[in-house]
Amino acid sequence: MKGYAWAIGATAACTAAGLAMEGRFDPVNIAMVYLLAVVIVALRFTRGPAVLASLLSVATFDLVFVPPAGAFGVDDAQYLLTFAIMLAVGLVISGLVESVRRRAREQSKLELEAETERMRSALLASISHDLRTPLAVMAGASSTLATKGESLSAGERVQLASSIYGQAREMSEQVAKVLEMTRLETGALRVERDWESLGELAGAVLRRLAERMAGHRIVLDLPAALPLVRVDATLIEHVLANLLENVARHTPRDTLVQLRAKWTASEVLVSVEDYGPGLAPADLERVFGKFEHGGPEGARRGVGLGLAICRAIVALHGGRIWAEAVPGGGLALRFTLPLEAPPALPQEQPA
16 A cells, blocks of 8 residues: 555655646656656556556646646647656566566575575584583483492492483573574564663672682672663573683683673673683684584584574674684673663652
C-alpha cells in the first residue's frame, strides 16, 4: 500500500509543480517532471506502483496540460509518443529493479545457507575436538573407579572423582555457551537494565572465579569515583568473567592481570590486561569470531565462543569491544559502555 500511496502523492506533487511552471515552460518540459516521478516510484517500489504512477501521470498530464484542457482528447499526435514513453519507462525500470531485487534476495539466501553450513561445520568440528578430551578423561576415570575402586586408596578415589567432576563442569559450561550464543543471535535474550557499580560487579566476578584465577596475580584499578552504568548486571558480569577466564586459559601461572577502568563524558572504558604471550596482530580481530581460538592449535580449550558472546553482549548495551597488544608483550581486552545521566534523587518534602 505504501508504494501506491507514493504513486498518488508523486503525481499530485508533479501536478502542483506543473501548474507553477505553466506559461513559462512548454508542456513537453512539464511532462519530464511526471517522468521523473515515474522513475522515482519505479526505483523504490514494485511494478504495480510504477504502473499506477505511469497511468496517473499520463491521465493527469493529458487532462490538465494537453489541449484541449479539461478533456482526455489529444489535438497533437506527438503527445501520444510522450504517453507511450512514460508507460515504457515505468515498465522497463520497474522490471529491471525487480530483477535486481530478486537476484539480491537469491544471493542473500545463498550466503545465509553458506554461512549456516559453515557455522554447522565449525560447531561440529569444535565440539568433536573440544569435548573429546573431557569425555576421554571422564571415561578413563570412571572406568578405573568401576574396575579398581576397591584397590585404590581413598586419596586416589577422591582424585579420580574430582577429575570427573571438573571435566563434567567444563563440558556443561561449553554447552551453556553454545546455547547462550544461540539466544543472542535469535534475539531471545532480554536485557534487564538497572544502575550498577562496575566495582561491585567486578568484585562479584572475582569472588566467583577465585579458584580459577588463584594462579594469577590480579591487580584492580577501579577508581572509587567511577560513575554508575545502566546495564544488565548479569550480562556484564558474564562479559567480565569470560574475559578473565580467557586470560586464565591462555596465560601461564603467576601472570600479572590488571582489571582497570576509566571514563570520559560519554563512556566508560574497561580493560583486562595481561602480560602473557599475547596474540599475533592478525589474530586480534579474529578471536572475536564464533568458534575461534587464540594461541596455537594444540593449546586450544573450549568451543571458542567466549569472546563472541562478549562482543554480542557489549553490542546489546551500545558499546564496542576489541583487543590490542600491550607494550612490552601481552594482551589487552577492552570494552566500552555508554554513560547516561543518572536519575535525579527525589527531594525530601518539608515537614
